[in-house]
Amino acid sequence: MKKEEVPQDKSSLSENEITEVCYAVDENGNYTKVSSKGWKPKTIVQNETLQILEERIAQARNDVKNGLVSPIVYFMEFHKMDMNILADYTGYWKWKMKRHFKPKVFQKLSDKTLKKYADAFDISVEELKNFKG
Structure with missing residues (x-):
């Protein structure tokens, strides 16, 4: 050009x-x-991408509120992470994180385990534990 x-x-x-x-x-x-x-085409793509991300965050918030997933899923979406990135930050295997995404399993996690997630999301363990969507 x-x-x-x-x-x-x-x-x-x-x-x-x-x-x-x-x-x-x-x-x-x-x-x-x-x-x-x-550049107009680039702007269109960026705006559509941001819209999709906002929808994913809203869906994750609703899923937490409705008891379908743990707050880990919401914060992962909010911070624009995927499972691979979160696994790198926490050191957990993806299969283990999938278990942690289940509300009943999440409620039983130790503070030590939650601290790894909280550090990855740059929040406190209490914020992670008490997030209700």
């Missing part, structure tokens, strides 16, 4: 006067850094 062709579409970045660095070819055929205020 040529330097003058770098998109300058309005985006969530441009509202805060933040620009994104792109690389483009200048008039001499060399790659150079060019600021971009946004």
Whole structure:
């Protein structure tokens, strides 16, 4: 893409006067850094992704409220983690975490176990224990 062709579409970045660095070819055929205020297709994808994430968080909150899953699921979604990432943070196997997602199992977890989750979510054990959706 040529330097003058770098998109300058309005985006969530441009509202805060933040620009994104792109690389483009200048008039001499060399790659150079060019600021971009946004690109409409990218903005559409980002907005749709954020909407999906918000829906997943809301669903997890409702599932906790309805007693279908433990608060671990909500905080995992809220922090945009998946099981692989959470397993890396806690050191637990995924099959073990799946058990911890069950409300009855969650209620029996020790504070030591809950501390690993709380640390991963940057909250206290009490916040994790007392979250009701």
